[in-house]
Amino acid sequence: MRKLxxxxxxxxxxxxxxxxxxxxxxxxxxxxxxxxxxxxAAFILLLGWILVTAATFQSLFSIVGVVKPLAQVLRLFLxxxxxxxxxxxxxxxxxxxFYSDAQKNGHSTARIMVGSALFLIFDYCGLLxxxxxxxxxxxxxxxxxxxxxxxxxxFVVFVSVMISVVYLASQxxxxxxxxxxxxxxxxxxxxxxxxxxxxxxxxxxxxxAAETCEGVKAIQNLxxxxxxxxxxxxxxxxxxxxxxxxxxxxxxxxxTPGQLIAGFSIAYLFVIISPTPAGxxxxxxxxxxxxxxxxxxxxxxAVITLAFRGYTFWLPFxxxxxxxxxxxx
Numbered sequence: 652m653r654k655l656x657x658x659x660x661x662x663x664x665x666x667x668x669x670x671x672x673x674x675x676x677x678x679x680x681x682x683x684x685x686x687x688x689x690x691x692a693a694f695i696l697l698l699g700w701i702l703v704t705a706a707t708f709q710s711l712f713s714i715v716g717v718v719k720p721l722a723q724v725l726r727l728f729l730x731x732x733x734x735x736x737x738x739x740x741x742x743x744x745x746x747x748x749f750y751s752d753a754q755k756n757g758h759s760t761a762r763i764m765v766g767s768a769l770f771l772i773f774d775y776c777g778l779l780x781x782x783x784x785x786x787x788x789x790x791x792x793x794x795x796x797x798x799x800x801x802x803x804x805x806f807v808v809f810v811s812v813m814i815s816v817v818y819l820a821s822q823x824x825x826x827x828x829x830x831x832x833x834x835x836x837x838x839x840x841x842x843x844x845x846x847x848x849x850x851x852x853x854x855x856x857x858x859x860a861a862e863t864c865e866g867v868k869a870i871q872n873l874x875x876x877x878x879x880x881x882x883x884x885x886x887x888x889x890x891x892x893x894x895x896x897x898x899x900x901x902x903x904x905x906x907t908p909g910q911l912i913a914g915f916s917i918a919y920l921f922v923i924i925s926p927t928p929a930g931x932x933x934x935x936x937x938x939x940x941x942x943x944x945x946x947x948x949x950x951x952x953a954v955i956t957l958a959f960r961g962y963t964f965w966l967p968f969x970x971x972x973x974x975x976x977x978x979x980x
Contacts, residue, residue, distance in 0.1 A: 674931075674935075678957050678960065678965060679961075681961070682958055685901035685958060686902070689901035690897075690901050693894050694966075696893055697962050699890055701728070702721075702725065703883050704883075704887055705727075705728045706721060706724075707770060707773065707880050707883040708727070708766070708770055709721055710883060711767075711880050712724070712762075712766040713876075714870055714876045715870055717766060727748060727749060727978070729973075730974045731748045733971025733974065734747065736931075749763045750764065760862065761861075761862035761863070765817070765820075765867055766866070768816075769817070772810065772813050774884060774887070775806070775813070775923070777884040777887065777888050778888070778919055778920075779807065781912065781919070782803060785913045786800070786803060786913075789913050792909075794941075794944040805924055806923055806924055820866075821864075821867045821868075821870075824864040827860045827864060828856075828860040831856045831857075839851055891915065891919075894963065895911060895915050895955075895959050896911050898958045902955055904948070904955060906947070913945055914938060914945065914947075917937055918930075918934050918956075921933055921937050934960065938960075939956045
């Protein structure tokens, strides 16, 4: 079964590359025309971002009592990122990689699951802070659109639900189980009308609630331990914004801090709130549009968007594919 899942994931990755081959070619052509000094600096920052993200996972795993070497967590993070791109589900599908690794190495799968969920909460809260600031800047420039506000509110609801589940798990397993079963029955009721079958197993929901509560109870010294992953999360976002800034320098386009933050905010808002993997095909258009509305020339906006996505989407994608392969070799 594990070999089948691995083969399927690799096949999805290959099909994904083939379906986006033209875009990969465009990214390579664009990067050839950039200033290699700034592009090299951006690559170093990208490696720093990858290490910081892995360190965030490591610190959150330690909070729930799972100690892993940074090198091992780094490989897992890259593989998780790859799975999240070929099988998108708001960051949740990659948890299967952590779950499988926990079973393989004798770690508590419940603790790994909660540690992964905490990472998403920290990461998304960090994004929400920057995106909120970006929306304020867009409003100042009088280019804030209703669909951007709606996407932000949808993101807030999603993060609030995740936080509520973790909080409820810390208070009562019975309450979490009952609420989860009510939601499952509601979804299954309508699914049975449309699809003539149930789509969520109640037995799995009960097991999920029990494992979540078990993992939450393992959280150690949360009062002070949250400062380290919070600091990593802040550094994570600063590195990503800096990479976008270096793209402007690489292609000789002036930019203000306000334009930079606003553009980054729109890009990452629709990385999350998007029906496609990491917003592929959507973020490119919206980021170009947003930068152009912030007085960046349309040609420069398109070039910078492609270069930025080449670094933050395609490079981690290929590194993740290699890492995923190495985990199953």
